[in-house]
Amino acid sequence: MKIHPIYPLLLLVTIIASACGAQPTPMPLPAASPTTVPPTATEMPAQTPTQTFTQTPTTVDPVWDRIQSTGRIVFGTSADYAPFEYYDGNYQIVGFDPALARELGARLGLQVELEDIAFEGLPVSLQTGQVDAAIAAISVTPTRQEIMDFSNVYYSGQDMVLARQGSGIGKLAAPTQLGQYRVGVERGSVYQSWIQNSLIDTGLMSQGNLFAYEKPEHAVRDLRENRVDVVVMGLLPAKEYLLRGGLESVAQGFNTQLFAIALPKGAQTLQTRLNEALIQLQNDGTMARLTNQYLNIDQNQAAPIPLPTVIIPVPAVPTPTAPPNYCYDGMDFVADVTVPDNTVMDPGQDFDKFWRIRNTGTCTWNDSYRIDFVQGDKMNGDRQQVKGTVRPGQTYDIGIDQTAPNEPGKYRGIWQMENGQRIPFGTRLTVKIKVQGVEPPPTAVPQPTAVPPVPEQPIEPVPPAITVDYFNASANSVSQGDIVTISWSFSGPGLAFARLTRTNPDGSQTELNGGADVDLQGSYDDFMAGGPGTYTYSLTVATEGAGTIVKTISVTVQ
Numbered sequence: 001m002k003i004h005p006i007y008p009l010l011l012l013v014t015i016i017a018s019a020c021g022a023q024p025t026p027m028p029l030p031a032a033s034p035t036t037v038p039p040t041a042t043e044m045p046a047q048t049p050t051q052t053f054t055q056t057p058t059t060v061d062p063v064w065d066r067i068q069s070t071g072r073i074v075f076g077t078s079a080d081y082a083p084f085e086y087y088d089g090n091y092q093i094v095g096f097d098p099a100l101a102r103e104l105g106a107r108l109g110l111q112v113e114l115e116d117i118a119f120e121g122l123p124v125s126l127q128t129g130q131v132d133a134a135i136a137a138i139s140v141t142p143t144r145q146e147i148m149d150f151s152n153v154y155y156s157g158q159d160m161v162l163a164r165q166g167s168g169i170g171k172l173a174a175p176t177q178l179g180q181y182r183v184g185v186e187r188g189s190v191y192q193s194w195i196q197n198s199l200i201d202t203g204l205m206s207q208g209n210l211f212a213y214e215k216p217e218h219a220v221r222d223l224r225e226n227r228v229d230v231v232v233m234g235l236l237p238a239k240e241y242l243l244r245g246g247l248e249s250v251a252q253g254f255n256t257q258l259f260a261i262a263l264p265k266g267a268q269t270l271q272t273r274l275n276e277a278l279i280q281l282q283n284d285g286t287m288a289r290l291t292n293q294y295l296n297i298d299q300n301q302a303a304p305i306p307l308p309t310v311i312i313p314v315p316a317v318p319t320p321t322a323p324p325n326y327c328y329d330g331m332d333f334v335a336d337v338t339v340p341d342n343t344v345m346d347p348g349q350d351f352d353k354f355w356r357i358r359n360t361g362t363c364t365w366n367d368s369y370r371i372d373f374v375q376g377d378k379m380n381g382d383r384q385q386v387k388g389t390v391r392p393g394q395t396y397d398i399g400i401d402q403t404a405p406n407e408p409g410k411y412r413g414i415w416q417m418e419n420g421q422r423i424p425f426g427t428r429l430t431v432k433i434k435v436q437g438v439e440p441p442p443t444a445v446p447q448p449t450a451v452p453p454v455p456e457q458p459i460e461p462v463p464p465a466i467t468v469d470y471f472n473a474s475a476n477s478v479s480q481g482d483i484v485t486i487s488w489s490f491s492g493p494g495l496a497f498a499r500l501t502r503t504n505p506d507g508s509q510t511e512l513n514g515g516a517d518v519d520l521q522g523s524y525d526d527f528m529a530g531g532p533g534t535y536t537y538s539l540t541v542a543t544e545g546a547g548t549i550v551k552t553i554s555v556t557v558q
Contacts, residue, residue, distance in 0.1 A: 061269035067132055072111040075101045076131035078119035079428075080215055080375060083236055083294050084137040087376075089489065089521050091412050091432065096294035097135045100154065103286055107277040118416050118424035120188055123147060124330040126264045128360050130427075133270065137234070139190045139257040151261035151274045154287070159191060160238035161251035162231045164223060164514075169230065172251035179205035181229035184219035187212035191232045194255050215375075216241075218525060223247070224514030236295055246514035330361030331417050331426025337397050341432040345404035353381075353431045354399035357417070361425070365390040368420030371398050374428060375523070377411040378474035378485055379403055381431075400431070408437040409470040409489070466492035471539050471551040478528055479558050486512075486537050486553070487523040494544035500524060501540070505533025512537075532557050 067073050077097060079085045085095040093114050105112035117125050122134040126148060133151075140150050161178070163169040172178065179199050185192045192212060199205035211228055213219040219231045220241050230250065231238075234257070241247055263271055281287045337354035345351065359365055365386050372383040379402040390396045405411060412432045416424045467490060474485035486500065498520075500512040512524055518539075528535070535555050542548040 061267050063129075063132055063264055063267040064269035064273065066129070067110065067270065072113055073105055073108070073133065074113045074115055074131045076115050076117045076122050076125045076134040077101075077136045078122065079114075079116045081137055081237065082240060083296075085135075087414075091430075096155075096290060097137060099290050099294060100281075100287075101135050103281055103290070104274060104277045107280055108273055116414075116428045118426060118428060120423055121330065121425035122262065124328050124361060124425065125427075126262060127328075128330050129264075130330065130332050130360060132264075132267075133274070134262040137259055138262050140260050141190065144262070147265065149263040149265055149267060149271055151263065151271060152278050153258045153260045154278055155259040157257050157259065158235045158253045159232055159255045159257070160235045160249050161254070162220070162223060162233070162238055162241060162247050163229065163250045164226070165246055165248050167229065169250050175199065175254045176204055178230065178232070179209070182209050182211065182227075184211045184213060184223060184228040184231040186216050186219065186233060187214060189233075190257060191255065195232070220247070221513075221525065239296075244513070244516040246516050327363035328361050329363050329417075329419050329423070329425040330359070332358045332360045333427045333429060334358050334395055338399070339431060339433065341430075342434055343432075344434050344436050347404060347406045347408065347435055347437075349404045350401070351404065351433075352399050352401055354397050355429045356395055356397050357426070357429070358395045359390045359392050362392050363419070364392065365396070366420075370418055371400065371415050371429070372418055372424075373474075373485075374414045374416050374424075376413040376430075377405070377472060377487055378413055379405065379411060379431070379433075380475050381413065381415075402431065404433060404435050405470060405472045406435075407470050407472065408435050410434050411470070411472075466490065466541050466543055466547070466549045468539070468541065468549060468551050471537075471553060473537065473553050473555050475555065477556045477558060480528060480530075480532060482528050482557075484526045484528055484555050485523050486526060488518070488539055488551075489521040490539070490541050491520060492541060492543045495520075496542040496544055498539070498541045501538045502526065503536040503538065504530060505535065528555075528557050530557070 075098075077085045077093065079087055079093045079095075081095075083095055085093060085097045088094045093116060098114055101114065102112050115125075115131055117131070117134075119136060122131075122136060122138070123144075125131045126134055137155075137157075138144075140153065144150075161172060169181070175198060178195065183195060183205075185195065192210070195205065195210055200207050200210060211219070211222070213222070216231075216233050216237055219228065219233070222228050223231045224246060232254075235252065238249070242249065261274060263274075278287075281290075334356040337356050339351055339353045343351075366389050367385050367387065369386040369390075370383050373381060381400040381402040384398060384400055386396065386398065400415065402413075410432075411434075412430060415429045415431070417426045418424050469489035469491075471488045471490075472486070474487075475482075478484055488500075490498065498518050499515070500518050502510045502512055504510060512526065518524070526537075533556070535557060537553050537555070539551045540548065541550075
């Protein structure tokens with residue numbers, strides 16, 4: 001885990017770490033700063049009687065004043081952690097946290113805006129006023145409480161340890177048993193810092209056995225392909241992967257987390273208003289409805305209760321002397337310079353997407369800073385470095401050369417800034433296009449001729465067909481060791497199965513996604529570690545009433 005070496009008060013990148021991370025290729029982590037683990041709790045707080053909460057702030061709160069003057073509240077989130085926050089098929093940010101944010105806004109009489117920000121950049125966005133609050137499955141920890149305030153806890157969740165079915169790894173009775181295995185985690189998560197602090201720093205686990213990934217699905221992919229032995233993640237996301245088959249749970253409840261809304265330091269009025277609204281949502285049953293809808297928890301079970309604000313004691317340590325030249329990174333989106341959202345493209349059309357962004361941090365950007373792909377449709381785009389320098393407060397136009405896919409449909413790619421240590425920060429940037437179909441040439445219309453009337457015959461109903469909206473590769477040609485992202489979207493009646501396979505240059509076939517069915521819409525990152533040649537990817541979708549359809553695409557490895 002890489003941290004900025006010169007943050008005094010703003011140890012922001014390391015402190016926020018919870019649900020998001022780095023490049024998908026596993027990489028042993030350098031030593032991370034120890035993080036005190038919060039006290040354990042139950043998976044769901046016990047049901048309590050109806051509560052009321054009123055607290056009169058005693059200090060001026062400029063954050064609440066700004067919110068009242070605009071009539072809106074801006075929540076920062078990081079939309080890649082289902083079921084808490086993610087993009088749906090229409091590229092809308094949905095999930096438990098966005099739904100909770102919108103309900104809170106309704107109770108406060110405020111318009112709600114959600115801004116997708118790199119998870120590591122959420123603390124800076126709070127400090128600079130880019131967002132008013134952050135809601136992204138953020139765990140309350142002592143280190144975070146040094147730089148952020150928190151609302152009442154709205155959810156208490158456990159972890160789960162996943163292994164491959166048939167791996168021979170039995171049920172684990174204690175966290176110390178993880179030390180003998182190759183463990184995958186999401187980079188920057190509390191699970192990474194927990195393992196670093198409790199196992200590696202204590203000599204119970206080798207540093208080389210800990211592997212970090214930008215996204216949970218990257219860790220699960222390598223688990224299925226035997227590059228790691230186990231993966232540690234939150235209980236609810238882990239259950240989503242269990243449903244896809246090929247995995248099993250070998251442990252649960254090693255490291256309980258308390259989720260709350262992060263706030264700027266000193267925003268006491270905002271904290272009070274949010275706490276009052278959280279209790280209203282609990283008392284009127286809204287919280288139970290949201291947990292049932294998004295977290296698959298029955299309303300008859302104990303729903304997350306807004307607890308009194310958790311203050312976890314921070315051990316007394318000497319305050320480090322602040323170096324004179326410390327800085328932090330921040331970035332905000334200003335405007336689309338080219339290719340505004342929903343621009344219509346021809347199949348295979350080349351285009352340059354440029355965004356205008358502003359340096360909202362205190363570090364000066366140089367050519368070690370870059371924009372890189374996060375998720376969605378890459379469209380043959382590649383990372384791009386900053387040219388020259390961009391000082392704090394300045395705007396900068398950065399662009400990516402891309403190519404529209406050949407198949408008609410809607411496409412969207414998400415990109416983000418990274419600093420020289422490859423720590424992501426700032427608002428995520430999107431490119432959204434529509435690829436139009438090719439019009440067939442006009443045909444001659446035959447002139448009607450007199451024919452004797454034919455008795456009407458009953459028309460047999462035509463069963464709905466399988467529809468594949470798109471099946472794309474992020475690049476048609478790559479170098480050995482690169483990652484190819486395969487993305488798809490399909491629908492059909494009575495789906496029986498949907499499998500993704502790869503035919504290798506030697507003719508052998510590899511079942512991807514661990515052989516499990518793929519979702520109606522999704523993507524798969526394939527690490528091209530094999531030899532050069534042509535690799536063919538096949539998406540096979542079978543239904544009970546509309547037959548089977550197979551789509552293929554080829555990628556050449558140099």
